[in-house]
Amino acid sequence: MFDIEALIETLTENIKELFFKEWINLDLKFSKSEIFTMLLIDKSKEITMSEFAENINVPMSTATGIADRLVKNQYLKRERSEEDRRVVVLKLTDKGSQMVKELKEMISKYLNMVMDDLTDEEKQFLGKIAFKIIDIFKSNREPEVTHDLKKEKIKTIEIE
């Protein structure tokens, strides 16, 4: 165990800077979903709606909305699959690819800004630790949560 109070204190003191400054998003015209969507599609070149929804962990109707916005603003294009005409494939437009390029540059600049302040030894550790943390999250372990904190799954129904 370690000092949770001190940590929470640090967290709350830095809330404003760390969490409400919208992070990667600070002054950009894209939301978190939109940025990840573009990076995701850039990586795989194209993606179906189902794959997309699965990847970002939202229902199809939400995925449609995210894609809609990006298509409307011409960062993505929708195409029907030739093999299965029910399937919609999302691709980056040229404008979208250009944006991804700029996004990557920006992310890179941010990272370098952080990295510049770390020693080589610290950088090495950071790399190792980051992967460990990612693995832990990926392994899907969850601590037990007190009942109160859980979302109510059962709704009351009013009868008149």
Added chain:
Amino acid sequence: MFDIEALIETLTENIKELFFKEWINLDLKFSKSEIFTMLLIDKSKEITMSEFAENINVPMSTATGIADRLVKNQYLKRERSEEDRRVVVLKLTDKGSQMVKELKEMISKYLNMVMDDLTDEEKQFLGKIAFKIIDIFKSNREPEVTHDLKKEKIKTIEIE
């Protein structure tokens, strides 16, 4: 410089686990704002609306909304300041304090889950590095961003 492509690859591969799993929020009935609000008030015991809005970096009208929800669900109470009757003071209710206690336990469990997998040396480095990173963010430095990425500040006005 370092390998931005590899990093973005790692990020996108882990999008689902790291970012869309709602992080601290995974199955809880509170939003990010609400959790931070309760932790914030717990720390200072009470807070005015202006202080609150300033701390979480939102306009007053938004702060009112966040407080409204928490008051409605009885985690917070609103009180008028005796000295200046314009001022509203937010405090945790007993229910709210209990919730903060549970939240802290949960955060602690998550952290320990991560910490258990790190060596002592890594833990030490993590602490040091975390503070460095926080300082960098707090120092408000920003990398230059290509014009395209910036939010349009000027809106077009339609004339009929």
Added chain:
DNA sequence: TTAAATAGTTCGGTATACGAAATATTTGGA
């Protein structure tokens, strides 16, 4: 050849964010 399954979108309701106007109270002169 047609019912069931699959892929995606549309629609309607709900929640959140926030600017501008409104309300209430305090303060700083004339």
Added chain:
DNA sequence: TCCAAATATTTCGTATACCGAACTATTTAA
């Protein structure tokens, strides 16, 4: 003292995002 300006907060109207359920189009399987 009195009142206009300043301050603290809420209310209102609007815009945006999320998501379940119903719906459309297409493919599959019997």
